[in-house]
Amino acid sequence: GLSLDTVRDFLTREEDTIVFSLIERAKYPLNRPAYDPLHSAAGRRLNASFVELFIRESEAVQSKAGRYQSLQEIPFFAYRVPSALAPPYNFTSDLYPAAASVNVNDAIWSMYFDELLPRLAKNGDDGNYAVAADADLACLQVLSRRINYGRYVAEVKFRGDQQTYTSLIQAKDRDALVKLLTSEAQEDVVKRRVEKKAAVFGQSVTLDGPVQTDANSQANSSLFKVDPSVVYELYGQRVIPLTKQVEVEYLLHRLD
Numbered sequence: 001g002l003s004l005d006t007v008r009d010f011l012t013r014e015e016d017t018i019v020f021s022l023i024e025r026a027k028y029p030l031n032r033p034a035y036d037p038l039h040s041a042a043g044r045r046l047n048a049s050f051v052e053l054f055i056r057e058s059e060a061v062q063s064k065a066g067r068y069q070s071l072q073e074i075p076f077f078a079y080r081v082p083s084a085l086a087p088p089y090n091f092t093s094d095l096y097p098a099a100a101s102v103n104v105n106d107a108i109w110s111m112y113f114d115e116l117l118p119r120l121a122k123n124g125d126d127g128n129y130a131v132a133a134d135a136d137l138a139c140l141q142v143l144s145r146r147i148n149y150g151r152y153v154a155e156v157k158f159r160g161d162q163q164t165y166t167s168l169i170q171a172k173d174r175d176a177l178v179k180l181l182t183s184e185a186q187e188d189v190v191k192r193r194v195e196k197k198a199a200v201f202g203q204s205v206t207l208d209g210p211v212q213t214d215a216n217s218q219a220n221s222s223l224f225k226v227d228p229s230v231v232y233e234l235y236g237q238r239v240i241p242l243t244k245q246v247e248v249e250y251l252l253h254r255l256d
């Protein structure tokens with residue numbers, strides 16, 4: 001069952017996946033043309049970039065394979081995903097049905113392409129657009145899963161203090177809800193841990209010398225495949241605030 005410990009364990013494990021997916025995308029140059037609008041053979045400007053088409057088609061395949069039968073997974077192009085051909089599985093849902101579809105995928109999409117990607121990838125174009133787009137998809141999927149997991153966090157917190165949450169939800173008091181669900185101490189632990197994971201997972205491993213410790217490694221952030229301070233800021237300024245936004249939106253539908 002859900003508890004504050006199990007949801008925090010889930011979020012902790014997702015940190016590993018987030019850091020590794022950022023490290024993978026940082027391996028490739030920016031590959032700018034993959035993000036510009038495509039043109040038809042006749043020269044007409046199309047509405048989508050190569051990366052957007054890649055992600056739409058990938059989601060369609062994964063939808064057929066049943067990925068979105070799990071409520072933990074939410075597609076970026078929900079209106080385009082075909083139904084699943086995969087064997088049915090009876091997913092238990094811990095979520096309140098009227099609030100289960102709350103998500104901030106649109107905000108995650110623009111945050112990733114406008115803010116994060118330019119800080120991850122070096123300028124350059126090696127033409128390997130499908131490989132880079134696949135790395136983008138991995139980043140987007142894990143960021144979406146982690147941030148939209150705020151629905152589960154909110155459900156646990158609601159069950160733990162139904163009376164207080166119910167009155168704040170009825171009053172539609174967003175500010176008081178944010179305050180009640182926030183744990184500053186936990187946020188500080190999370191931010192410092194992901195920064196450390198970026199330093200540990202993103203160092204160059206050689207057979208000579210000792211394994212790097214944070215004390216001697218964090219001094220020079222350019223040693224790392226992804227700058228640990230970028231990951232710290234990503235969590236502090238975007239991942240945690242968006243997770244809390246999901247928590248609040250979920251709670252506002254929790255009594256529907």
Ligand SMILES: C=C(O[C@@H]1C=C(C(=O)O)C=C[C@H]1O)C(=O)O
Pocket residue numbers: 008011153181182183184186187190239240241243244
């Ligand atoms: C997820 C939680 O709720 C809030 C959001 C956090 C996060 O996104 O990491 C951390 C602490 C809380 O302010 C939690 O309490 O664990």
